[in-house]
Amino acid sequence: MALALRCLRPLPALLLRCSRALPGALPAAPLPPGRCVQPMLLSRQLATKRAKGKGQSQAKVNISAALVEDIINLEETSEDMQAVIEALKEDFSRNLNVRTSPGALDHITVVTKDGKFPLNQLGQISQKSPQLMTVNMTSFPESTAAAAKAIRESGMNLNPEVDGTVIRVPVPKVTREHRESLAKLAKQSTNKSKEALRKVRSKSITQIKKSKSKVSEDTIWLLEKQIQQMADEAAAEMDKLLAAKTKELLG
Numbered sequence: 001m002a003l004a005l006r007c008l009r010p011l012p013a014l015l016l017r018c019s020r021a022l023p024g025a026l027p028a029a030p031l032p033p034g035r036c037v038q039p040m041l042l043s044r045q046l047a048t049k050r051a052k053g054k055g056q057s058q059a060k061v062n063i064s065a066a067l068v069e070d071i072i073n074l075e076e077t078s079e080d081m082q083a084v085i086e087a088l089k090e091d092f093s094r095n096l097n098v099r100t101s102p103g104a105l106d107h108i109t110v111v112t113k114d115g116k117f118p119l120n121q122l123g124q125i126s127q128k129s130p131q132l133m134t135v136n137m138t139s140f141p142e143s144t145a146a147a148a149k150a151i152r153e154s155g156m157n158l159n160p161e162v163d164g165t166v167i168r169v170p171v172p173k174v175t176r177e178h179r180e181s182l183a184k185l186a187k188q189s190t191n192k193s194k195e196a197l198r199k200v201r202s203k204s205i206t207q208i209k210k211s212k213s214k215v216s217e218d219t220i221w222l223l224e225k226q227i228q229q230m231a232d233e234a235a236a237e238m239d240k241l242l243a244a245k246t247k248e249l250l251g
Contacts, residue, residue, distance in 0.1 A: 061226040068223060071211045072204060077227060080200045081234040088193040088238060092245050095156065096182050096189070098174050105133065105169070110150045112143045119147055123167070135160075135167040155185065183249045190242045194235055201231040 068074065097104055106120040119125065122143050123135040135151070137144040148167050151160045157178055161168045172178065208223050 061222050061229060063222060063226050068219070071215060071219075072207050072223065074226070077200065077204045078230060081197060081230060084193050084196045084200065085234055085237055085241075087196075088189060088241060091189050092186065092241065095154070096186050096245060096249065098179060098182065098249060098251075104156065105135070105151065105154075108150050108154050110143060110147045112140075112146050117143075119150065123147055131171050133169040133171060135169065137165045137167060141165045157181070179249050179251065183246050186242055186245045186249065190238055193238055197231055197234055197238075201227055 063074070094104060094107055105125050106118060108119040109116050110119050110122055112122075119135065122140045123137040124139075125133065125135050127133050135147060137147060144162060144165055144167065148160045148162050151158050151167065151169060157172055158169055159172075161170070204227050205224055208220055208227070212220060
């Protein structure tokens with residue numbers, strides 16, 4: 001028994017030396033005043049280090065909107081980004097079609113002396129044949145020339161012909177050149193939408209930075225990261241829309 005006790009006496013000192021050598025071990029003495037470790041900061045540093053690892057993706061930030069509503073309205077930011085996506089979808093649907101249909105002319109904006117109006121509010125649009133559409137301007141004959149100009153400048157490769165108060169709109173044959181032209185327009189529209197998306201992101205981040213004096217640096221960092229993730233997801237959705245539209249246009 002005496003021999004066993006003599007063997008165990010060095011054990012506490014040995015454990016103490018080992019604990020000091022281990023990474024992340026607690027210090028032997030208390031930290032100086034003002035040198036506390038912030039758990040959120042540690043999480044941020046660890047997440048950054050993990051993200052740098054090859055083949056590893058950065059963890060997604062998901063802050064509750066209710067917790068930061070006094071800093072920024074995340075739901076409103078999300079809605080603004082979604083509105084940009086919906087506007088791109090609408091542009092693709094209305095203005096970028098291989099085969100022109102009467103519905104494609106509905107929302108062409110006509111500038112008149114009384115203001116701007118959608119074409120379908122000024123004239124009756126109909127499809128006479130696969131190769132011909134007409135716009136009857138009997139109700140607003142004074143706007144016939146303005147309507148014909150709007151159709152011609154709509155970017156839809158249309159060349160309207162005025163016959164009294166009727167505008168004849170021949171539907172052009174779908175050529176490879178026309179398809180490629182539409183695909184380029186789709187790409188341009190997507191780039192414009194991404195620029196609008198960047199403005200939404202920048203506006204939100206600017207709003208967050210105004211709260212630097214009230215909240216911690218890590219809260220600001222996490223909010224900026226989440227908004228960037230929201231913008232990246234919206235941009236990825238736009239890329240998918242563009243890919244699908246390009247495939248549709250080029251056949």
